Amino acid sequence: MKYINTIVVEDDADMLFFIETVIKNKSEYKLLGNATTFQNAKIIISALKPELVFLDNYLPDGTGIELMKYLRTFHPTIDVIFITAANDIDTIKTALRHGVFDYLIKPFLIDRLNECLGNYCDYINKQENLSWQQQDIDKMFRINLNNKDENLKEYPKGIDKITLLQVCNAFDGTHTEHTADSLGKYIGVSKSTARRYLEYCKLANMLEASITYGTIGRPERVYRLIYKMNTA
Known part of the structure; x- marks a missing residue:
């Protein structure tokens, strides 16, 4: 069985533990390690060469956006799932331009994280097909659109x-x-x-x-x- 090799870049200990715990419970994924700083992330990603990186935007010595730019230059095949409290349109647009697979706004629910992991696993499995049909492409883009709708949804009355x-x-x-x-x-x-x-x-x-x-x-x-x- 081929695993999806994954690294988490997150400086908050509780959030890091949360994401790693969920990933470890997914049989399709293999957690290679984590990094808590920009520089350490560059080192561990270059050494371990994962398929997927969960990436926080606010790191002690840099930003996730800067690290994405680095990845697109030196490791263009690595996919990124952005995990951040940043909900401004400039950050979102920049992340999308750099090919982010998904964008999770903190605080996010465990159901949303599970959905994200499931969507990425489906995306990887589809890559075994040498050619895609239009419906396969449509499904992938609808997944991304659905994720955006989830991030923009309203909370119940009385919850800000x-x-x-x-x-x-x-x-x-x-x-x-x-x-x-x-x-x-x-x-x-x-x-x-x-x-x-x-x-x-x-x-x-x-x-x-x-x-x-x-x-x-x-x-x-x-x-x-x-x-x-x-x-x-």
């Missing part, structure tokens, strides 16, 4: 994308769990607002919740990152 990003960022390497009260204080919103976003993230399979009892015996809902809980 900017606040949702703040909530996701609140679960970093130091704060891997929150109650509605602690999250509200951490990001500066009311307890009821914090609870609404936490419940949304739970329904979206980004968090899981459990009940704990405080010193006075009052039950309290505690939310944790699912992919952190799976490591216990």
Whole structure:
């Protein structure tokens, strides 16, 4: 069986762990390694020569856009899936010009990542055919169009994308769990607002919740990152 050799370039430890965990659970993919800086990425990509690179845009010593330009010059056959919080049209257009296969805007759901991996696997399998029919080409382009629609979709009433990003960022390497009260204080919103976003993230399979009892015996809902809980 031929695997899709993959490298992840991401400097955020939690996001890196999340993406790598999902990739490792895909039998079609083989994770070769990761890089957390621009320079390290150039070295590991040149040495291991993957088919696919998951690429963050904001790196400590450069940008993913710059690294894509490097790849197109020196490793033009490597495909790129962009993973970034950048949702400005200039970055999106630049990424598309450099042939990015998919563009995932953080925070993205595990379902969206699974869909992305499935689409790329289908794309690779189609390459075994020496010639494509028009319907094969149409399907590939419709996949990309569907992905763009997904990124542009509206969130449910009461859920704002900017606040949702703040909530996701609140679960970093130091704060891997929150109650509605602690999250509200951490990001500066009311307890009821914090609870609404936490419940949304739970329904979206980004968090899981459990009940704990405080010193006075009052039950309290505690939310944790699912992919952190799976490591216990």
